[in-house]
Amino acid sequence: MKVAFLGLGVMGAPMAGHLARAGFDVAAYNRTAAKAEAWYEEHGRAHGARVAASPAETVEGARLAFLCLGDDPDVAAAAREVLPVLPEGAVLVDHTTASPALARRLAEEAGAAGKGFVDAPVSGGQAGAEKGALSIMCGGEAAHVERARPAMESYAARIVHIGPSGHGQLCKAVNQICIAGLLQALAEGMHFAGRAGLNIERVLEAISGGAAQSWQMDNRARTMVADEFDFGFAVDWMRKDLRIALDEARASGARLPVTALVDQFYADLQAMGGGRWDTSSLIRRLTDAD
Amino acid sequence: MKVAFLGLGVMGAPMAGHLARAGFDVAAYNRTAAKAEAWYEEHGRAHGARVAASPAETVEGARLAFLCLGDDPDVAAAAREVLPVLPEGAVLVDHTTASPALARRLAEEAGAAGKGFVDAPVSGGQAGAEKGALSIMCGGEAAHVERARPAMESYAARIVHIGPSGHGQLCKAVNQICIAGLLQALAEGMHFAGRAGLNIERVLEAISGGAAQSWQMDNRARTMVADEFDFGFAVDWMRKDLRIALDEARASGARLPVTALVDQFYADLQAMGGGRWDTSSLIRRLTDAD
Amino acid sequence: MKVAFLGLGVMGAPMAGHLARAGFDVAAYNRTAAKAEAWYEEHGRAHGARVAASPAETVEGARLAFLCLGDDPDVAAAAREVLPVLPEGAVLVDHTTASPALARRLAEEAGAAGKGFVDAPVSGGQAGAEKGALSIMCGGEAAHVERARPAMESYAARIVHIGPSGHGQLCKAVNQICIAGLLQALAEGMHFAGRAGLNIERVLEAISGGAAQSWQMDNRARTMVADEFDFGFAVDWMRKDLRIALDEARASGARLPVTALVDQFYADLQAMGGGRWDTSSLIRRLTDAD
Amino acid sequence: MKVAFLGLGVMGAPMAGHLARAGFDVAAYNRTAAKAEAWYEEHGRAHGARVAASPAETVEGARLAFLCLGDDPDVAAAAREVLPVLPEGAVLVDHTTASPALARRLAEEAGAAGKGFVDAPVSGGQAGAEKGALSIMCGGEAAHVERARPAMESYAARIVHIGPSGHGQLCKAVNQICIAGLLQALAEGMHFAGRAGLNIERVLEAISGGAAQSWQMDNRARTMVADEFDFGFAVDWMRKDLRIALDEARASGARLPVTALVDQFYADLQAMGGGRWDTSSLIRRLTDAD
Numbered sequence A, B, C, D: 001m002k003v004a005f006l007g008l009g010v011m012g013a014p015m016a017g018h019l020a021r022a023g024f025d026v027a028a029y030n031r032t033a034a035k036a037e038a039w040y041e042e043h044g045r046a047h048g049a050r051v052a053a054s055p056a057e058t059v060e061g062a063r064l065a066f067l068c069l070g071d072d073p074d075v076a077a078a079a080r081e082v083l084p085v086l087p088e089g090a091v092l093v094d095h096t097t098a099s100p101a102l103a104r105r106l107a108e109e110a111g112a113a114g115k116g117f118v119d120a121p122v123s124g125g126q127a128g129a130e131k132g133a134l135s136i137m138c139g140g141e142a143a144h145v146e147r148a149r150p151a152m153e154s155y156a157a158r159i160v161h162i163g164p165s166g167h168g169q170l171c172k173a174v175n176q177i178c179i180a181g182l183l184q185a186l187a188e189g190m191h192f193a194g195r196a197g198l199n200i201e202r203v204l205e206a207i208s209g210g211a212a213q214s215w216q217m218d219n220r221a222r223t224m225v226a227d228e229f230d231f232g233f234a235v236d237w238m239r240k241d242l243r244i245a246l247d248e249a250r251a252s253g254a255r256l257p258v259t260a261l262v263d264q265f266y267a268d269l270q271a272m273g274g275g276r277w278d279t280s281s282l283i284r285r286l287t288d289a290d
């Protein structure tokens, strides 16, 4: 089956690679051509994939087209080029973390032209993309999700159809809201422990099996304490995601006091030059003053 | 071996029961006699335990004495009565969540009289106490912790010696700091999802295997959404624990902005009549205005 | 001199009235015609003003055109209709609290067409508009501000040229940032005093001459305590203004932790049905739980 | 009339000087003798005052005794020495910012011994003390306040009897609550203005006459922007005062979310070495990361 993949960044490149490896006939595209070339050498050539010269060309004849770009304007621009060319009956799947409003609008536009649209943001990070073990949260019509599922299974450990268009993005927003405050709490705990002179390994041994446990505690507490942030999910991306969440909350009447506060703390990190640090770097705001 | 247990409340009663069941010669005491009687019927009689008439009498001849009381003044008062009577070489173990400063003072007083003191707050809640599966975080001398370990094993799944006196309490404070902000983040996530009309089961299916995962998400997200809070760890207790954490931070120079804020949100719950609700009730502050 | 005024709401109506009274030849317009009629009866007829049938007609032949609408989209829509018709050399003055980005864009568009644009948000509230005692903070070219000044003086006590286009709106954002946190602090102080049973009059007598003094304390503390919020500057407007401030901070790298938090508290008030309450109603979030 | 003054620090020294200058027969005391000597040279000698060798000696025969010390333990210690010696019918006035609980306890102890006690914290700062223009907020019996009033008038511009014992301290807590959040809001406003490149003088000209106005804006905005903090009311004192306010709120059930948060921001400043900076230095947390 012919499929298209646009956006060969940190996430998109390994995802498109899994598609090719799984036997799909992949046409790939990246704005910066060098990345497309690198992708072709690493993932494409050996599995019969090809690199296309433009977004429009990428989706010609494709049954499925995937996007994994940066933010709303990128997705809107790509969709503008891609939707008219995408064959009728094909489905456009957007893996970018973008706004629910954009997802709803694109689903409508696609629908009006007899095409499908699924908002399908992912979680699992670079490691999940490389291992092909992402979680994908989908918004859209069930039929469209099912049509995209076999392809997505090449890079996903879990694909959940959350609800109608936009619900994939809303679910991702829930994910980020839960993480932001949790990470700040973990940072405060580790900072407090450091100030008190506690042995962190023993603290984690004592508390990580109980009510304070979290994926972040299991996977980030030690690197936080070791002051290592040169990996993972970047602060700049987190701010984008929290902006989406806070805008949506404004529209729906939800109140997110700690999320709004931690978003400002992430802005502190950006001002400290930490836009590319992992989101667990919140502890840096506390230790840097020391 | 003769052991004493003072404080047969929600946590202490099952803990003392486990001691008796494990074959320790238990003398138990509770300020309110009715609870001591109930304990005797449920846990004591069948295993040869007895109820004592006063704190002092409880610890006569004991090699180990355990406290599981409410707050600093309660522990200070009990220690005043108990320490002079406790035999030399015996160890007083305090399972109350109390201040590190009190732990340090009592360890000194006990030490000066040739006795041991271990601050040993627990986590795992009522369920953990009943199942005998608590986590215990110990502060004090290794020799004292080791002397108390066999008895504590009757109700603990995990006993960690964190460090010198006070470090047990400090570790518990870390635990509570991590929980407070995490729960508020989870509450905001669930509240946001509710406002957006998401299917919560599917949201949890999609996100609870990833970076947003936490014990609280696994065990409290559904009850939060179902508005069930009549169980678990009470808001009033949490406020006491956060007071200890915030006071200690003041002394050590640690900064806990989100913890301080969530502590005030817990005060909102108390003003709403929720002092006995489970700590996950933070979502109530958000939904009640709806 | 012929001048146009579009937007005869709470603020615009008395402002346009002052212009007519000061002898300007006013053409006025309001989307909802009934308000334009009412304005004509109250302010227009006696001073030779007239009501126009469309935005375009309003500005025909005008040397100055004023807008006092709601939010960005309203201003953008009005400007689209008005700028092409506005005579060359005329100046469009926007009194709406809107975004600095929009102001910069409209200044450019106007400039390209040989017309002037001044962003000129006001402070002073309904009372200030009625008394003709507003403060106006202007962004744009000095020559354009000066051309508009004589007309604006009919309703302003103070007109300050802050800087280039957008600086009027940015100055207004500073104003709102300073107010939001200040009002929450005042609400907490009054709430604390109430809980402590203090005599508020004496408290204010003691502290309102010193370092805690503020316009809000002088003018809102008593109404806060009396639970009166049916007047003044509405929570809904404040949320719009804080959205502008927070968006701008995101762009400029400024950090506004308390502003972001209080913005969420204002969302609590909206959820409580208080979108039209005065901004001092923050105390309601504290007292309602009582 | 014989009066005693204990605590010749930044505040106490000029206050005691005003008493001497006003013709009171002053006996003064300071723990560190050097300060007492300096006071004698600057204020005492010329007006017939004397320096006493101990707290007890200072109050011998005095009708009024004043304290202006640091914190609760200091006041408690001084009262222990002074109350037994103070003549019956005399009044002990405490100008220290201390806890309402201590005030209530000392009023009881004094009353039982036939003496009066007034909690009388001040505002107005070092400048107010030197100019004799403090505001004094009094808690206690009206008769005791009246007896102390003529002496206090030598250094006060305003003396308000707020209510029974403790109400002076509670009023001071209200003052500090109002200031903390207000200063953070002002810091955010000035920081935002700086990032936006606004001309601060014009901004202040435009907004300081309106709803954003405050004593702090009039007196601290310019020094904030000029990064000057080597004067005024120290962060360390503010943290003490906020601790008192937050402890009291815990007892009364008041909720102070922004105050609690800003208290943690002041802890940031302490960690940055700013314990002695003026409380307006909150802007430093924002600009230092730049």
Ligand SMILES: NC(=O)C1=CN([C@@H]2O[C@H](COP(=O)(O)OP(=O)(O)OC[C@H]3O[C@@H](n4cnc5c(N)ncnc54)[C@H](OP(=O)(O)O)[C@@H]3O)[C@@H](O)[C@H]2O)C=CC1
Pocket: A007, A008, A009, A010, A011, A012, A030, A031, A032, A033, A035, A068, A069, A070, A071, A073, A074, A075, A077, A078, A095, A096, A097, A098, A122, A123, A124, A125, A126, A232, A233, A234, A237
């Ligand atoms: N990194 C992570 O751990 C995770 C990221 N995400 C989300 O996935 C998305 C992608 O992230 P990631 O791969 O890390 O980001 P990268 O920055 O590595 O990749 C972004 C990709 O988008 C392309 N792109 C951006 N703007 C445009 C545009 N206007 N037109 C065409 N192409 C464009 C880039 O092209 P070019 O190479 O030319 O710049 C690049 O290929 C984001 O929305 C992110 O929030 C979700 C979960 C985890």
Ligand SMILES: NC(=O)C1=CN([C@@H]2O[C@H](COP(=O)(O)OP(=O)(O)OC[C@H]3O[C@@H](n4cnc5c(N)ncnc54)[C@H](OP(=O)(O)O)[C@@H]3O)[C@@H](O)[C@H]2O)C=CC1
Pocket: C007, C008, C009, C010, C011, C012, C030, C031, C032, C033, C035, C068, C069, C070, C071, C073, C074, C075, C077, C078, C095, C096, C097, C098, C122, C123, C124, C125, C126, C232, C233, C234, C237
């Ligand atoms: N109220 C106050 O105390 C203060 C308000 N401000 C700011 O001033 C502005 C006006 O406030 P206020 O007068 O109170 O608001 P009102 O709601 O009373 O008036 C708004 C005016 O804008 C018109 N309008 C809104 N949208 C459009 C549109 N798309 N096309 C044409 N007309 C439109 C309305 O017309 P219609 O009658 O048809 O709805 C109405 O005349 C706001 O930006 C506000 O933030 C600033 C300082 C103080």
Ligand SMILES: NC(=O)C1=CN([C@@H]2O[C@H](COP(=O)(O)OP(=O)(O)OC[C@H]3O[C@@H](n4cnc5c(N)ncnc54)[C@H](OP(=O)(O)O)[C@@H]3O)[C@@H](O)[C@H]2O)C=CC1
Pocket: D006, D007, D008, D009, D010, D011, D012, D030, D031, D032, D035, D068, D069, D070, D071, D073, D074, D075, D077, D078, D095, D096, D097, D098, D122, D123, D124, D125, D126, D232, D233, D234, D237
């Ligand atoms: N500074 C200001 O702007 C304002 C201060 N206040 C409050 O006024 C009080 C005093 O402030 P300030 O004068 O600035 O502080 P200083 O530190 O300058 O002075 C404190 C005084 O208290 C004495 N003291 C402290 N502890 C003891 C003790 N245990 N026994 C005997 N004497 C003791 C000190 O003696 P020694 O010289 O021996 O150290 C010193 O004389 C504080 O509570 C402060 O919060 C209120 C409003 C404004």
